[in-house]
Each structure stands twice: as structure tokens, then as C-alpha cells.
Amino acid sequence: MIKKISLGILAVSILVSCGKGTKKETESVSNKKQTPPNIVFILSDDQSWTDYSFMGDENIETPRIDKFASESLTFTQSYVPTPLCSPSLATIITGLYPKDHGILGNDKVYDRGNIRGKARAEAYKPVISAFEKQTTLPDMLKEKGYLSFQTGKWWHGNHKIGGFDYGMTHGDPTRGGRHGDYGLEIGRKGLDTINSYVDLALKEKKPFFLWYAPFLPHRPHNPPQHLFEKYKKKTDSEHLAKYWAMCEWFDETCGQLFDLIENKGLTENTLFVYVCDNGWAQNPDKSGYLKHSKRAPYNMGIRTPIMYKWKGKITPKMDDKTITSSIDMVPTVLDVLGIEKPENLPGVSVLDEKALAERKGIFGEVYAHDFDTIENSMFYNMAIFPPYKIIVPDSVRKKGEVVQLFNIEEDPFEKNNLADQNPEVVERLKNRIKEFRSK
Template identity: 60%
Template sequence: MKNATLLTSIILAIICLTSCKEVKQVSKEKTTEKLPNIVFILSDDQAWTDYGFMGHKFIKTPNLDKLAAESRTFTRGYVPTSLCSPSLASIITGVYPRDHMVLGNDRVLPDNVVENNRAWDMPWRSENYEHVIRNFKKLETLPKILKDKGYLSFQTGKWWIGNYANGGFDYGMTHGDPNRGGRHGDYGLEIGRKGMDTLYSYIDLALEKKKPFFAWYAPFLPHSPHNPPESLLQKYRKSAPSEYVAKYWAMCEWFDNTCGDLMNYIDEKGETENTLFVYVCDNGWVQNENDANYNPISKQAPYDYGLRTPIMFKWKGKIMPFHDDRSLVSSLDMVPTVLALLGIERPNALDGINVLDKNELENREAIFGEIYNHDFNTVEESLKYKMVMTDPYKLIVPNSKNRPNEQVQLFNIYEDPLEQTDIANKKPSVVKALKKKIEESWKK
């Protein structure tokens, strides 16, 4: 019996040692699990209606249609402001403009003299904006957060905050030197329009170094100048109401083509299953039929034509594709959602949520927006509108100082997605309740 007991003890000890070794090995494998590449694809000046998968009758976007079909696609996405510089700053930081303080495109002080509405061309523009850049460099950005996980980050396309390094990127196309024309992207604006080779080189570098990468692809597309390839323009001349509209529609397809090129390149490298794609547009655009300008209901406006955008998250095999036409999401959600997927703790300063978390999404009551003057100084001086979006209402509150002749507007954005009928006078209790939500948001 003693020998049997001793033999049993030895067997149990061997099993225990083997099991412990296996547990340690599993734990080690979890900590060294391959991290996904992350690709942010950002459209520039495109209305939420102007995609094939969003129902446009003429614009062809087959590559983005395919991305939408393979993604958790939120068709009721929003950016917090309808102007590129503050919108992009919110995407990379995950906070509202009032927090990152990039309120507009150009900073104008009270004693500055602006000639011909061209603040961007004034000799003092870069000096004024240096204050904005210094403040921005103190903030957390997604590339900075990802450094601790070993990511290489690179910037291409639109970038307003000086040199790419100011956002925490390791590599980039934008030098930001005002003496060489640096303002909103400089060499970065060539990506897409003049090919994709620089971005491909960055991807190759990361793969060579065996590093996960974060790519910021924010091409100057379909942004004006609307000068699409002639082959694309010919497709739309017959169906568009004017040459101006035909050019804009063709630009949307040109942008879509570049997105397809990028996704195909990553697929050719065998990285599709290990890449998280996130899509958003920085702000909307409605093309005038009779000139090259945009309609004032879109860019820089508080309406959905300026603010609404589809937002997509694709990670093959990890995120189940689903087309969500009801939930309200924001570009502020992009950073916290990415961090959640990577298992990185969310910084307290972030204003968004993890939209892939069912509880967080279902418990969300509202998302907010704010719009400032294109040429800005302080929040108080430059604020034009505050907005709140709920299910089903959207409230627009003009700042009486900057918009003294405008009234509060209320829309049912689910029944009236083009915001044709203001119902503020019919629903005073809703207006009061939503004003309170805005006030509470700003107190935070």
C-alpha cells in the first residue's frame, strides 16, 4: 500500500508539473499574440449620401461598398464639427474641439487685419497657429498611445498640426514648415492623387521590421480642386445635372479607387486578416450645380450634410459584419474602440465609447457637436453652434453672439434625414430637455 501511495504521489506530481508548464506556456503565448495593423481611411469633403452602399443612384464606390459589407457599419455616424482641421484633430485624440482647442483652420487674433477673407495667406498665420500646435503636442494621441505596444505609425494626406511628429507619428509626409508652404498637409496631399507608393513603402518598412503599424490615410480626396481623371469624368457627364457635379461625383469614385488599391496591397502582403480597417469622413460636402463651391447647408454648417458620415470597423474574423442603421456613433468613438480591441485601458479624457460593446452602445443617450468660425481665436469668441443628436431628435442651438438672427432648430433625423422640417415650435418640452443635455455635456 505504501508503494502504491508513493507511486500515486509521483504521478500526481508529474501531472501537476506538466499542467503548470502548459499554463505558463499558454500565458506566454497570450502576451506575445500578434497585434493587428490599424488603418484609418479618411474621406475629405464627402456627403453621407454619396456612396453606393448609402443609396446614391449614380456615384460608384465598389471598394467602399465591399468594405461596408465586411464591416460593422454604422450609417448614422457623426463628426463633432463640420470643418476639416478640428474634425481631424478630434479623430486622432478622441476628444471634442473644446478640449483639444483646434477650433478652426486658421487662428486670427483681435489685432490681425484680414485681407480678402484670406487669413490663411497672411504673414502672421503661422505665428498665430504655433500656439495651437504647442498645446496639441501636450495631448495624448492614438499614435502616442500605440508606441507602448510597439507600433510604427505613419501619416499621409491631410494633417493640419505642423509636422507629422507633433501627432506622435514615427514617419510621415507632412513637414509642416510654413516657409515651404506647410499649412494643411503639404507633401502629404500628394498621396492618392499622385499614387500610393509612399504609403506602400511605409507598410513595407513595418513588415520588414516585423512591427505592427498604424496608418493614417487621409488623402485630399474628393476635396477640391475637382480635377478627376478624364476616364472617370466621362462616366458622369451624362447623368450629372452639371459639369461641376459630374466632376465631384468622379472625385468620389477616384477616392474609392485609391481605397481599393490600398486594401488590395495589404491583402497581397497577406495582412488582411491581421489588419483593422476604420473608415470615416472628416466632414460633408454638397456640390453647387452652377459653380465650384459647396452649398452652405454642408461644410461648416450644423446640418447632417456637414456632420453625418458612415463609420466602419473591419477586422476579418474578429468583428462580425453588421449593417447598423439605428445606433448613433461618433468619430470620437474611433480611438476608444481601437484601444478596447487591443486591450489597452481607456484614458479618462476620451469623450467617446467602445461602439463594439453592446452595453455601452445601448446605454448611450446622445452624442454632441460644436461648430466654430473658420478663422478662430477662443471658444467664447468663435463658437457658432452647439448640437445634440439623439434617437430620434437633433437640436441645433446657435450662439446668440455670433448668430444673433438665428433660432433654435429641432429635427426628427430618423423621419426627416434631410432636415426639411423644423419642429422646434411644436415640441417645446423636447427642446428644453435637449438644451439641458447640451449644458450638462459642456459642464463635464
């Protein structure tokens, strides 16, 4: 598939930028003549896999996401391949691992001096140019007549770079463009722009793809006062209270989105997919994260529930055994729509039970926040082949660190390194990583 030029720009609202044969768990795949479903990707931003009521958290309340999980094919043992926003989002929109889509970190190496914004923009230009050549999900959906809308986080220049027809992110560094600009207002300041986008699709009688990636529960942790007061009663830590409140605020906006789709009579023909871009463990003593979460190769950095809901078409199920990844999101959508999966995509459709069963493992990568080449930026490689997960530190940039091996089925919080007791497993998984890197 060849990446196509995006359609023209429409000022939908003042926030819209003027800038780009297997057993199935769904009945839908066999019926290609029906109206294609609308597709909504919901992306949490900086939230641990544990930080939901339905995942067992005793403090955070997430009633709308809990209900959504109960109505979905929900995989609780799922992962993103890297614990950092920009490369994780690039994987979600392309279906590729970071080593293949080229977005390794949040920023290209640049001089962090007095002209930081300009220097960052200049350094990032070739990254955006290279990413523009990638085929994204919005590009693939064009053959089915979809309109694609971007809201929230977006790192790769103008929304058109991702193949979106309309979007909130202009990506102009001279106007504050870096990781979403106007898009970061979605959710925090309501859903008016999404409402306008959906109305546009209805007017043009076209199915739509919506990217809802709000700046939530991401810092700044400045929740509505009523939520902050609620969680202050649960902890002596102001920082924990604010973070917990942010998680519920995000949950509230998800509810608003579900209601918007429902009120327009679209729920029954909409495929919703939920994922978090990377983990977050709130430091109770200050406004920041603990080192084993964001940017770290541990489960608190890369594990997330991933959920698929299509009312009446996908059978709800809570799956706590099957390993899936965000690399599977694009192939699953393509499967639903009857679009042939490009050969370069490593993921599988989660609706294809045989393919899931045949896949033995998935991989992960951690690079420097400010990246250069793969060789100069590598921090860690990971391989998850149940029940084991291996973390292999780079011999140069993480010199002195040891290989870690965990039985994540028995030890999901990775407390007990089993590498010394299982040299044969370590060698086998290191070889798996070598094969992965060579592809």
C-alpha cells in the same frame, strides 16, 4: 498617459518629410496574446454621407467602398462632432471633442493681408504648441510597439506633433506647410510612400498604424479624364460631374490600398476604420458647396458612415439605428488592443454593446473658420439624442437665428423644425448641452 517624443526620421521615400466584461461583437478582444493587428484609418475629405452607392446614391459608383462596407461593422447613423476639416481630424486622432482638444477651426484669427502665409503661421504657433501636449492615438500605441505613419491631410504642423514616427507632412509654412503639404500627394499620385512605410514595418517586425487621409474628393475637382467623361453622361452640370468623378477616384484609391495590404498578406491581421471628416453638397452651378453642408450644423455637414473591418474577428453588420461618432474610434482601437481607455475620453468602444446601449446621445460644435477663444468663436451647439437632434445658435454670432429641433429618424434631411411644438424636448436637450459644455 504622457505624450512621448517621436522616434527618429527615416527617408523612406522622396516624399517622406525630414521634419515628428461586456458582450462583444468581436472575438479578438478576449485574446490578448495574439499579434496585435495593424490599424488603418481611412479618411474621406469633403464627402456627403449620401454620396456612396451603398448609401443609395443613384449616380456615384463606389464599388470598393461598397464591398468594404459589406465586410464591416458599418454604422450609417454616425457623426463627426464638427463640419470642418482641421478640428474634425483633431478629434479623430485624439478621441476628444473640439472644446477639449482646442482645435476649433482651420485657422487662428490672423491678418489676411499681403503676408498672409507668415501671419497665419505666427498666429497658429501657440495652437500647435498646445496641441502637442495632447495625447494622440499614435502616442498610446507606442506602449504596444507600434510604428505610426502619417499620409494625406494633417493640419497641426509637422507630423511628429501628432506622435507619428514617420510622415509626409513637414508643416513648415515657409515651404507651403498648412494642411498637409507633401502629404496631399498621396492617392492623387499613387501609394508608393505607403508601400514603403508598410515594408519598413515588416522589416522591423512591428505592427503599424497608418493614417490615410488623401486630398480626395476635396477640391480641386480635377478627376482623371475617363471618370469625368463617364459622369458627364449622367448630368448637364459640369460641376456635379467633376465631383461625382472625384468620389469614384477616391474609391479607386481605397481599392488600391486594400489590394496593397492584401498582396502583402496582411488583411487578416489588419483593423480598418473608415470615416469622412465632414460633409459636402456640391453646388451644381459653380465650384463650391451648398450652405447646408460643409461648415453647417446639419446632417449634410456632420453625418458620415463609420466602418470597422477586421476579417474573421469583427462580424460584418449594417447598422442603420445605432448612433456613433468619430469620438468612438480611438476607444474602439484601445479596446481591441486591451489598452485602458483614458478617463478624459468621452467616446465608447463600438464593440461594447452595453456601453453603446447605455449612451443616450452625442454632441456637436461649430466654431468660426478663423477661431479665437471658445467664447469668441462659437457658432452652434448640437445634441443628438434619438430620435431628436437640436441645433442651438450662439446668441451673439448667430443673433436672430432660432433653435431648431428635428426628428432625424423621420426627417434625416432636416426639413421640418419641431422646436415650437416640443418645448419640453428643447429645454431638456439645451440642458444636456449645458452639462456637456461644463465638463
